Amino acid sequence: MPPTGKKIHCPDVLSNLPEDVIDAILMFLPLQDAVQTSILSKKWRYYWCRLQALTLDRSLWKTEKDKEYPTTKLMKHLTLQYCLILPPPDFTGFDRLIRLELYDVTISSKSLESLIGHAKFLEHLALVNAPVLDISDHIQINTPKLRFLDYTSSIRSISLVNVPLLEELCLTSDEPSENSRICDIATFFESCNSLEHLHLSYDNIKVLAEGGVPKRLPFDLTCVKRLCLCIGFDEVDVVLCGLCLIRSFPYLQYLEIEMKYCCVDVPALECLEVEGCSDLTFPHLIEVKLFVIGSIPEMQFIKLLLSKSQVLKRMLIESWIEDIRRIDKRLDELANCWRASPEAEVVFDLNKVPYNNPV
Known part of the structure; x- marks a missing residue:
């Protein structure tokens, strides 16, 4: 028998496997038990994260005490x-x-639609670099309680079928889609x-412009207060698409535009041209942030904003051009324009x- 009061140090057999x-x-x-091994020691804390397959079913939240305290009524974040x-x-x-939130997750469009469609309480959805298994697949977003959507893929592969409460929509894509829709x-x-x-x-603006762009949408989206766009001012269709959206947001307050690199x-x-935009006004526009390279159409657009924004308080113009002398003259004109x-x-x-390193 060891002396009283002395601890017995047993070898950590499991950690040495x-x-x-x-x-x-x-x-x-079971997944729940595997996760609980993280409390065994610092060494075991992240072993369960290496699991190559996770089974997500009702056993994760259904317990023997459900009759008294039903966990099946708990809301979930995934x-x-x-x-x-x-x-x-x-x-x-x-x-x-x-x-x-799915980040760099591969899933079929059918499975994704099922996952989203059956989540009747879904409010926040982020699909970031989440490719579907078939690039020709199309995803319908039918989630009546959805308030936030961040989708980083081509706008061709998504439809907003039923989103009456959607407040924030972020649609970004770094590469053109092969989907022909x-x-x-x-x-x-x-x-x-x-x-909003x-x-x-x-x-994605280029995709929207391909189907033909009206002067404005057949309806006004009166709740939109903030708009962020990336536009190439050397492409007329893209510019017209941006103007179409701006015309359709009559209560726009904050506008942020990054000019994609083009010939100065x-x-x-x-x-x-200001003279040709008599129908275009920005009666509620308070703040504008622009990232420019100093091209002539950019300067036109800035003059248009300044001449049509009756309550504008601040316009921030940023540029990454190394040779400032190339745009100094044009910026001087803007500083003194009406x-x-x-x-x-x-x-x-x-x-x-x-912002997005357009070069």
Whole structure:
């Protein structure tokens, strides 16, 4: 017998096992038990994160005490990253899901639609770099309680079918989609009656412009207060698409535009001339942030904003051009051009790094 009061130090047999053996043991445990091994020691804290397959079913939240304190009524948040989702054929989604975020997750459009469609309480949805298994697939977002959507893929592969409460929409894409589906700009936004904040990337604006651009949408989205766009001012259709959206947001207060890199000396665009835009006004625009390279159409657009914004308070103009002398003259013209708002302040902040590095 050891002396009274002395601790017995037993060797940590489990922690000394080869890592592939530990992984095999965890794979045979229910997910809840596998996660609980993280409290064994600092060394075991993240072993369960190496599991190559996770089984997400009702056993995770259903307990023996459910008769007295039913956990099946609990709302759920689910975030997955760097994985492949292969649900069983009878998968019907999570009916209590309110927040779903998928980062670099591969999933079929059918499974994704099922996952989203059965989440009747879903309010927050982020699909970031989440490719579907078939690039020709199309996803319908039919979630009546959805308030936030962040989708980083081509706008061709998504439809907003029933989103009456959607407040913030971020649609970004770094590469053109191979999907040949035409996306009609009016049809895409017709169910966004509560939209307040819209962020559109350059590639997705190009997609919207391909189907033909009206002067304005057949309806006004009166809730939109903030608009962020990336536009190439050397492409008329893209510019017209941006103007169409701006015309359709009569209560716009904050506008942020990044000018995609183009030739500095591109010719002027008639659609940006102040004289030809008598129907275009910004009666509620308070603040503007622009990232420019100093092209002629950019200067036209800035003059248009200044001459049509009666309550504008601040316009911040940023640029990453190394040779400031190339645009100094044009910026001097802007500093002295006429402004509809006597309180409008124009601030220049040059040699800035571009938001999305358009070069």
